[in-house]
Amino acid sequence: MTKDYIDLTKSPPKSQYKDSCKNIYFSYSPNNSNFQQGYLGIQQTKITGILNIRRPITNPLLTDKIEIIFTGNEFVKWNEVEMGNNINNKFIELSYVIWESSIKGVYQKITELDLPFEIPLPDYLPASLLLKRPIASKIYYILKAKISRPSKYFGLKCDVKRVSVICPITRWNLPMNPTSQLIPMIRTSNPTLKGVDYDVNLTQTTLGIGNSIIIPISLTLENMKVYVKRIKICLKEYHQLMQKKVVHYNSENIVKSEVFGDQLMLVSGTMNKYEIKAKFDLITRNQEKQILPSVHSDYIVIWHKIKVKIDFYDAPDIKFEKEVKVVNTICEEDASMITEERRRSNWSKMDKLSARAVYNMLIN
Structure with a gap:
């Protein structure tokens, strides 16, 4: 049976969409309530989610490639006198093909498809922010689905369908304990x-x-x-x-x-x-x-x-x-968990290095 509904508890709200389509939409990964997974600034962080396609059998989606694009932008809007100096700076763009036709160049019909995706984030990214005054400014991130389709216009080989949603990003720090030295x-x-x-x-x-x-x-x-x-x-x-x-x-x-x-x-x-x-x-x-x-x-x-x-x-x-x-600081419980994960990871790396050293001794 075709799923023709969106579980609003597992999807970004409509207000977050920049380009929307009622039968192509994003949802969060299972058991998650946002796209960001991990504490950026403390541990390896990634963006995960699912692109959902729900089209009627009588009107399937024709495509040969679907991409997910993650972009980060910095925007500063000046007043009318200075608007010629407006800033709109794209400081990161990551693109991944998450589905491609099995026959290159041949468009396939899709009525129901769920495409999970995962995008590792570099550690240097700033957090999302919004300043309303005195000058409107923001740092924001967008998740975009780019869907290649056959063109309806003469002379053009292909068209593009876009669905995009705002993807909030937060940076974190471990809890800050007061020092004994003032x-x-x-x-x-x-x-x-x-x-x-x-x-x-x-x-x-x-x-x-x-x-x-x-x-x-x-x-x-x-x-x-x-x-x-x-x-x-x-x-x-x-x-x-x-x-x-x-x-x-x-x-x-x-x-x-x-x-x-x-x-x-x-x-x-x-x-x-x-x-x-x-x-x-x-x-x-x-x-x-x-x-x-x-x-x-x-x-x-x-x-x-x-x-x-x-x-x-x-x-x-x-x-x-x-x-x-x-x-932004994480709670003590999460900090303890991350510290324990790092300790186990370091011990695992040391064990692998030791095993490799023993192996080199034996073969030499």
């Missing part, structure tokens, strides 16, 4: 502090989206008239969009946190020394200000800084900042 932040203001001694540090400079970090802060107030009003902490995200002649910058505070002076606790046994381990969550509930991972591609660069500002009563404010890398 990392000093850089002071960006140098006021006369009226007897204020301070120390501001980070426990890590690679931060996982959705995780928390600790910022140890130590203050000693020698002047009894000076006290802390509040401590402001923020994650600032910078966008650099490049074209032929001009570079556009944009920056905004993505996540903010505050600690007020009356929340500070004196160090035991002292009268003027305060220590706090400020907790800072890299979580945004407002989708308009979603944290983007750090990216460095040909035309789009995204980087981040942690900024700390300490406001005083009766003393100038002081500011600190430190550039950090923001990444």
